[in-house]
Amino acid sequence: MTDAAHHDTPAIVTDGFTKRFGSLTAVKELNMTVPAGSVYGLLGPNGAGKSTTIDALVGLVHPTEGAVRVLGLDVRTSPVEIRRRTGILPDGFTPYERLTGREHLDAAACANGVAVDTDEALARVGLADAADRTAGGYSHGMSQRLGLAMALVGAPDLLVLDEPAAGLDPHGIKLLRRIIREEHARGATVLLSTHQLAQVEAVCDTVGIIDDGQLVAEDSVETLRRTVGTETTLRIRPAGSLDRARDLLRDLDGVAGVTAEGGMLVVRCDAEQEAADVIAELERSDVTLESYEKSLPGLEQVFEAYTDER
């Protein structure tokens, strides 16, 4: 598999995808492209339309308008083939309570027409000890791990994970990141929908922010940080007088505020470029810098900028 990762066809393309439930428009004219071989993070507040979009990608809901293509296939005409090449962990994954973890994997392997080493697959998600226990006794986190193991069956070209970290403990989250990286390295495309921004920052190379059913931003995390115009923080340790440096900084354009913190100056700049200008200005002045460090806006700030403030 993973052919899709090696050619130019995007893994996912939505063209004017609209989904209405009665009078409620969950997703409105969504145009989203997930490049093959990427790890794409889909962000958005509750009710933004993330899960509806993901459900439409795998044929769980039908588009009201627009087109959805996954791995070059139209979801209206080839939902089964799409699911054969896609590993899916749906939002609110519910296992069959009377089946064991091993039986779940056997069922997934049978449906996909592949053989699977259930011991190895369950060990990969940390469920080796629970392989022969019925899933009715699993905790929420264990169910999520089982769902992830099922999604990985058959080494799919595309991995669609909707809130995969829900219910996972810190070890589980670390494991999830490792698996995403491994799948990415294998050549699979990963689409990750999550509220955990740290998760997206850690593993995603492209981020789409969806709000009120519309894609409001789509780019790399780095580029999105630069475009939101949120503050950049400089932590400066001057070699000489703290007061002299503070006086100088206060007079510079683009500096929103300066505070002293334990022998350091914390400088809030309006934007990243202005932070660079501040450093350059300091280096040209009589203030000698012992050290400085720059803090870019976090994805959380980017998320807030694109959702709350719009």
Place this chain on the structure above:
Amino acid sequence: MPAVTVLFALAVVSVVRRADPPSSGEQPLTLLALVPNGDPLSPTAVVLFTLARVLTLLLPLVTVVLAAGALAGDVESGRLRTLQTFPVSRRAVVGGKLLARSVVVGSVVALGLLAGALVSWLRFGTVDPVSYGLFLLISVGFSLSLTGITVAVSTLTTARSRAIALSLGPLLGCAFFGVDPGVPTVLRTGLLVQPYQLLVAGTHSQIVAIPRVVSTGFPQAPIDGLVLSDGISLCALCAWPVVLLGLSASRYRRRDL
């Protein structure tokens, strides 16, 4: 399933233990009659006659309990979304559910009726294997028809309780109105109980279908003969599940999960 199997078997055994020829003029809720034809009544005929009357009520109950949750239960629990993430078509999911529930219902009915045959043999010392075997096949077929209807209803609904209500209500209505002499024969054919009992009447020479006797005694319009034939009875038992399953599968394909 084991609990339902035991309960159904106990109900059948109880009916067989109490099976006696009806007293004169007693034919409630049935389209069947026993005819000695000059010979003593066969115990098998009495057992089949008694069971056929009771099963028209018992089989809808068993079927609905075992099949109403087919898809509706999975929708309610969220497992249907899990199932539909597999690379299988929605039509295949409905077909798979129908097949699985049919096997379960058919097995339960067959086991219960086999228990009835055993008790009948213990009580009367004899069972006509051909008649009883045919009766068992027809009863399993009737229960599969009801299973198809119930699975179709389950496919159209999103909660098991709703599926139970929407399938059990009409099926019990059929059980009562299907034997009501006030309902025209043609309509009764569509209510499934009459076709089942017409087919049961063919399993033993001492059981007759009352509508056929009446029809013979008082020649009606030609449609009566056709409507009361075994072929039309079989078609009626197949038509409802086939049509309803076709409609429900088509609707399920278009549904958002």
